[in-house]
Amino acid sequence: MTSSLRRFAPLLALALLLVVPFLATDSYTRHLFIIAFIYAIVAANWNLSLGYCGVFNFGHLTFFGVGVYTAAIAAKTFGITPWLAIPLGGITAAGAAFLIAAPVARLKGIYVVLVTFAVSQLAMQLVLSQSQITGGGEGMVRIPFLQLGDYSFIRDFKFGYYYVALGLLVLSTLFLRFVVQSPFGKALLAVRDAQDYSTARGISVSRQRILVLVLSAIFTGIAGGFYAIYLRVASPEVFGFGTMSLVLSMVLLGGVGTLYGPIAAALALTFLTEALAGIQGFEEARFIVVAVVMVLILRLAPGGLVSLLDRLRPSRPAS
Amino acid sequence: MNSIVATLVSGILLGSLYALMASGLSVVWTTLGVFNFAHGALMMIGAYAAWTVSEGMGLGLLPGILAGVATAALCGIVIEYLLIRPFYGTRHMLLVTVMTTLAALIILEKGAQLIWGAKLKQLPRLVTGDVSIFGATISWHEAIIILLAPIVLLLLWRFTAMTNRGRSLRAVGQNQDAAALIGIDVPYAFAIAFGLAAALAGLTGALLGSIRFITPVMGSEPLVKAMIVVIFGGLGSLGATAGAAYVIGLLEAFLILWIGLYWTPFALFLLMIAVLIFRPNGLFGRA
Numbered sequence: 001m002t003s004s005l006r007r008f009a010p011l012l013a014l015a016l017l018l019v020v021p022f023l024a025t026d027s028y029t030r031h032l033f034i035i036a037f038i039y040a041i042v043a044a045n046w047n048l049s050l051g052y053c054g055v056f057n058f059g060h061l062t063f064f065g066v067g068v069y070t071a072a073i074a075a076k077t078f079g080i081t082p083w084l085a086i087p088l089g090g091i092t093a094a095g096a097a098f099l100i101a102a103p104v105a106r107l108k109g110i111y112v113v114l115v116t117f118a119v120s121q122l123a124m125q126l127v128l129s130q131s132q133i134t135g136g137g138e139g140m141v142r143i144p145f146l147q148l149g150d151y152s153f154i155r156d157f158k159f160g161y162y163y164v165a166l167g168l169l170v171l172s173t174l175f176l177r178f179v180v181q182s183p184f185g186k187a188l189l190a191v192r193d194a195q196d197y198s199t200a201r202g203i204s205v206s207r208q209r210i211l212v213l214v215l216s217a218i219f220t221g222i223a224g225g226f227y228a229i230y231l232r233v234a235s236p237e238v239f240g241f242g243t244m245s246l247v248l249s250m251v252l253l254g255g256v257g258t259l260y261g262p263i264a265a266a267l268a269l270t271f272l273t274e275a276l277a278g279i280q281g282f283e284e285a286r287f288i289v290v291a292v293v294m295v296l297i298l299r300l301a302p303g304g305l306v307s308l309l310d311r312l313r314p315s316r317p318a319s
Numbered sequence: 320m321n322s323i324v325a326t327l328v329s330g331i332l333l334g335s336l337y338a339l340m341a342s343g344l345s346v347v348w349t350t351l352g353v354f355n356f357a358h359g360a361l362m363m364i365g366a367y368a369a370w371t372v373s374e375g376m377g378l379g380l381l382p383g384i385l386a387g388v389a390t391a392a393l394c395g396i397v398i399e400y401l402l403i404r405p406f407y408g409t410r411h412m413l414l415v416t417v418m419t420t421l422a423a424l425i426i427l428e429k430g431a432q433l434i435w436g437a438k439l440k441q442l443p444r445l446v447t448g449d450v451s452i453f454g455a456t457i458s459w460h461e462a463i464i465i466l467l468a469p470i471v472l473l474l475l476w477r478f479t480a481m482t483n484r485g486r487s488l489r490a491v492g493q494n495q496d497a498a499a500l501i502g503i504d505v506p507y508a509f510a511i512a513f514g515l516a517a518a519l520a521g522l523t524g525a526l527l528g529s530i531r532f533i534t535p536v537m538g539s540e541p542l543v544k545a546m547i548v549v550i551f552g553g554l555g556s557l558g559a560t561a562g563a564a565y566v567i568g569l570l571e572a573f574l575i576l577w578i579g580l581y582w583t584p585f586a587l588f589l590l591m592i593a594v595l596i597f598r599p600n601g602l603f604g605r606a
Contacts, residue, residue, distance in 0.1 A: 103592045121543045129581040291422035
């Protein structure tokens with residue numbers, strides 16, 4: 001019973017999400033869902049490198065930011081259609097991931113954290129200093145939006161954008177499912193759980209890490225590209241601590257090393273933080289709430305909320 | 320010629336600040352095996368506390384600096400107690416404490432913004448006026464930082480190498496169980512190490528608050544520089560960290576002279592990557 005429920009729960013959730021725009025007709029609720037879908041893609045892909053592969057990657061938001069600025073510059077400066085600018089973000093993000101991964105693959109422990117983190121700070125400095133290209137601290141505004149013929153996706157209270165975002169989330173999830181269930185995905189778990197043994201069995205750890213970082217960057221960059229086109233702004237905040245802690249708390253809340261956990265957590269936390277932002281004087285303080293939530297998860301349920309649910313059930317081998 | 324002397328002096332000034340910052344990271348790392356992402360935020364708290372006592376209450380700069388050091392140390396001890404201690408000995412302690420200290424960084428930064436507001440603040444200088452060193456002019460305040468940093472580092476080194484309490488920190492860092500067996504209070508040693516490092520950060524912040532503006536995010540740039548320093552120097556030894564701090568400070572000053580302010584972070588970063596490819600444990604670190 002529980003196993004068949006597990007199999008069909010994602011499909012059930014998808015069916016529910018497909019009808020949401022017919023129930024929630026105001027553009028604000030739809031906007032929250034769209035933002036949650038974007039964060040869900042970023043969190044789930046971060047989980048691939050952090051949770052499945054065990055790479056201490058703290059620069060995942062760099063890939064997102066690269067996607068944001070690629071799409072923004074491509075669409076606004078070069079006039080490329082947003083339909084192409086968005087996937088372009090995925091390509092440049094994957095390229096950036098490859099450049100970062102090459103040195104990171106050889107490092108161990110805290111040095112991986114330091115280098116990946118320093119990369120994100122460096123990316124932010126690059127954006128701030130090259131203001132004639134990126135708009136500097138002001139960011140870029142009035143980026144072209146999605147259109148199909150004469151139909152603008154902003155119309156009908158973001159009806160079109162909702163389904164584009166949901167479609168990207170579905171594609172990203174199918175992609176992650178494919179990666180995790182492939183022999184490569186099994187090898188990832190093997191290395192994470194028993195590195196010496198897997199190396200002895202012929203798995204190249206550094207090659208694996210490079211591949212994982214590149215794979216996890218693809219949909220993260222595409223999500224970044226969509227984020228820029230959807231919001232029509234690109235600002236250096238995407239590299240900041242605030243965004244990073246928010247997405248990290250989604251990974252932790254959903255459970256490190258699970259496929260759907262971060263997606264559920266992204267939806268929950270987006271609505272929670274937006275609700276908090278609505279309270280007077282909580283615009284900044286909500287990040288404090290997110291940070292406290294993060295510590296509490298680590299303290300009370302290190303496997304995420306999913307692990308709490310599992311604890312209630314009769315024990316079964318971890319999948 | 321003049322510009323070279325001026326660059327040397329500004330490089331040594333940067334190096335002094337980086338050494339004060341990075342030595343705190345090193346002390347925490349060698350004792351607890353924790354990399355403290357909130358270190359820059361503790362520096363910022365020190366600067367704000369110094370400002371509140373010195374300017375807000377009008378009690379003067381020296382009490383302000385003392386208050387900054389004390390407040391940062393207190394915050395450090397609280398962070399250790401609430402965010403580090405519960406995770407000792409857990410399987411993913413390194414990764415988990417990176418996340419909890421990141422959480423501490425966000426709480427401190429956003430908290431400071433709520434308490435002190437977004438308006439820029441600045442501390443007065445310890446001594447007004449300028450001093451000329453071989454034709455290069457810097458303020459007396461900066462000269463004091465240059466003189467003070469080696470003294471503080473020397474005291475820190477003497478403490479960890481020569482006193483029983485300082486040696487107990489190193490013992491705990493090397494082997495917690497053995498240290499506990501010979502009667503060292505391990506949790507107390509952790510609190511001391513964290514408090515000491517936070518005090519160093521607070522001192523740096525209070526000194527920097529006279530040269531730069533005090534903002535909630537003032538700690539993030541020095542933290543990244545301190546990270547580059549510890550990557551160069553390795554995290555394991557105080558001497559290597561301090562040496563690397565001066566090397567990076569001088570290098571940064573000369574890179575700014577040669578290739579400009581914008582490209583310096585990249586040059587430093589590429590250099591760091593190059594070092595790590597050939598020496599994964601840092602330039603001066605042991606394999």
